[in-house]
Amino acid sequence: MHLGMLLEMAADGMADRVALGPLASGLTFAELASRARRLGAALEARPGERVGLIDLNSPAVPLTLFGAAIAGKPFVPINYRLADPQLRAIVARTAPATIIVGEGVVERVGPVDGIEFLSRAEALALAEDPEGKEKDGWGGDADEIAVLLFTSGTTGEPKAAVLRHSNLTEYIISTVEFAGSAQDEAAIVSVPPYHIAGISAVLSSTYSGRRVVQLEAFDPTAWVTIVREESITHAMVVPTMLGRILDIVEADGLGLPSLRSLSYGGGPMPLPVIERAVGLLPNVGFVNAYGLTETSSTIAVLGPDDHQAAFASDDPAVRARLASVGKPLPTLEVSIRDAVGIEVPVGERGEIYVRGGQVSGEYLGRGTTLDSDGWFPTRDEGHLDEAGYLFVHGRLDDVIVRGGENLSPGEIEAVLLEHPGVLEAAVVGIPNKEWGEQVVAAVVTSGGVTEEDLKAHVRTRLRSSRTPDHIQFREELPFNESGKLLRRVLRTELSEAFT
Amino acid sequence: MSLVTKPGTRYRSAVDQTEVIVVKPAKGPIDLRCGGHPVVAIGTEAPTGLTLDPAFSAGTPLGKRFADGDTGLELLCTKGGAGSLSIGEVILAQKDAKPLPSSD
Numbered sequence: 208m209h210l211g212m213l214l215e216m217a218a219d220g221m222a223d224r225v226a227l228g229p230l231a232s233g234l235t236f237a238e239l240a241s242r243a244r245r246l247g248a249a250l251e252a253r254p255g256e257r258v259g260l261i262d263l264n265s266p267a268v269p270l271t272l273f274g275a276a277i278a279g280k281p282f283v284p285i286n287y288r289l290a291d292p293q294l295r296a297i298v299a300r301t302a303p304a305t306i307i308v309g310e311g312v313v314e315r316v317g318p319v320d321g322i323e324f325l326s327r328a329e330a331l332a333l334a335e336d337p338e339g340k341e342k343d344g345w346g347g348d349a350d351e352i353a354v355l356l357f358t359s360g361t362t363g364e365p366k367a368a369v370l371r372h373s374n375l376t377e378y379i380i381s382t383v384e385f386a387g388s389a390q391d392e393a394a395i396v397s398v399p400p401y402h403i404a405g406i407s408a409v410l411s412s413t414y415s416g417r418r419v420v421q422l423e424a425f426d427p428t429a430w431v432t433i434v435r436e437e438s439i440t441h442a443m444v445v446p447t448m449l450g451r452i453l454d455i456v457e458a459d460g461l462g463l464p465s466l467r468s469l470s471y472g473g474g475p476m477p478l479p480v481i482e483r484a485v486g487l488l489p490n491v492g493f494v495n496a497y498g499l500t501e502t503s504s505t506i507a508v509l510g511p512d513d514h515q516a517a518f519a520s521d522d523p524a525v526r527a528r529l530a531s532v533g534k535p536l537p538t539l540e541v542s543i544r545d546a547v548g549i550e551v552p553v554g555e556r557g558e559i560y561v562r563g564g565q566v567s568g569e570y571l572g573r574g575t576t577l578d579s580d581g582w583f584p585t586r587d588e589g590h591l592d593e594a595g596y597l598f599v600h601g602r603l604d605d606v607i608v609r610g611g612e613n614l615s616p617g618e619i620e621a622v623l624l625e626h627p628g629v630l631e632a633a634v635v636g637i638p639n640k641e642w643g644e645q646v647v648a649a650v651v652t653s654g655g656v657t658e659e660d661l662k663a664h665v666r667t668r669l670r671s672s673r674t675p676d677h678i679q680f681r682e683e684l685p686f687n688e689s690g691k692l693l694r695r696v697l698r699t700e701l702s703e704a705f706t
Numbered sequence: 707m708s709l710v711t712k713p714g715t716r717y718r719s720a721v722d723q724t725e726v727i728v729v730k731p732a733k734g735p736i737d738l739r740c741g742g743h744p745v746v747a748i749g750t751e752a753p754t755g756l757t758l759d760p761a762f763s764a765g766t767p768l769g770k771r772f773a774d775g776d777t778g779l780e781l782l783c784t785k786g787g788a789g790s791l792s793i794g795e796v797i798l799a800q801k802d803a804k805p806l807p808s809s810d
Contacts, residue, residue, distance in 0.1 A: 208714060208727055208782075216784055220768040349714045373714065380729065380782060384805040385769025394810075404810060411810040441808055470809045496809030510807035536806065 211345025247277025279346015741789025
């Protein structure tokens, strides 16, 4: 199936529902589709073979995503926060392309061969032009590339993940009921457009008929204000966002009365944060989602019922599921395998493999990483419990090998975060002559906690080999803007500090 | 008339507005009908002079999925219409929606 068809179905079936913006003045699905078709016709006529976007959230994001699909050209949203030289390098890799840009981008990037820049205002004008021709249907078929997403590049050169129309639409039609949203539902989108969650938010909302209110970029005060003013019912946040939102809600005591569903993902959520969220937002259903860019977003979900059951249970195995990412989607298969690719027994850790129509596992110019049976090795470490709940322990590449023993940073981080004084924690391995690697932690605390306290806290809960050899107390940890810990940066800093 | 269905192939009714896309193909060739008459592939001409059979006129709502347990066929309605989908004379059952918690 093609993204153009998702939009056409929404425009046919929910023409007069508000799709984007405030209830009183937003665009309806019919208007959204009509504008996307005009922009699509204009983009089709331009020489660029791809359609880039370097901008904050605005109506230009969904219009360009659908406009590019209608034009039959891949949509390439690019991280505007990259340093100028990296941004220029990625723009050059996108050529030949038409790139829609926010303020200041042209000045930052400079002229690049094969790139035509179009300002956000120019793109919106093309979409709104009453004289503009609307493209009928859409370009290309379902096997063609819909979206190219440059991976965040926390390690090495950014790769461009390939998501085909068939991957994205398989995800949408298997997880979202068409027109399934109630008329009053509205989602706030504050994740950046170059993140897979930004893409899936547009597609899911369109197919379910849920109004979207955009925040240009995440800001906790603006987020809380919009949720209250626009009667937002649904939201998706990464863990670092949630903590900052809760600070505001706790301080002013006004709650978030309209909010029904809060989904979190994009990184491990510290248990104390989710416990605090449940306390402060008692009427909200919490959803933990796990997914990767290469899997077209979510592949496992821990729903509101799972959260409630885990909170209410005295059974340690059930309670532990709060730290899981729930069960794999029914349209997918998940397998946990050892280093040679053999499936391990339930409860044992290994690499998470996933297979299904939404899984791409493909990078531009590098081909597929799927094995001959269609399985995608995620490079994430995890295990399944007896009931089929999936637990994710972090990137396999981050595993610390200390004296021949494999240690998962995620496990040690989770224990550190259980300490009431620890707000954020990260654990990495740094080179060590005696052990090969040694365990080092960086923490942000609320004060009054000593290194010895934390070492003792870990030692009593895990083996001594898992107790950090050094702990650094910091004001903050290095996260990228989508809440992903920059481990490479941290490892370099901690190596310098402790060797 | 029998069709070999493939994922992503689109069909339309010969007698009403219904259009569908194949989500999961049937195991073998099937006699897929809508409104009592064989469907036609999108982009091809429908035979003229046919009318909606009242026995197959309960309607196919936009966005609903239809499945057949015997053949494994699964269809998604991409344009609603007055006709009902069937394999031969057996009307296809609408699949129950089991929406997942919203994670986007």
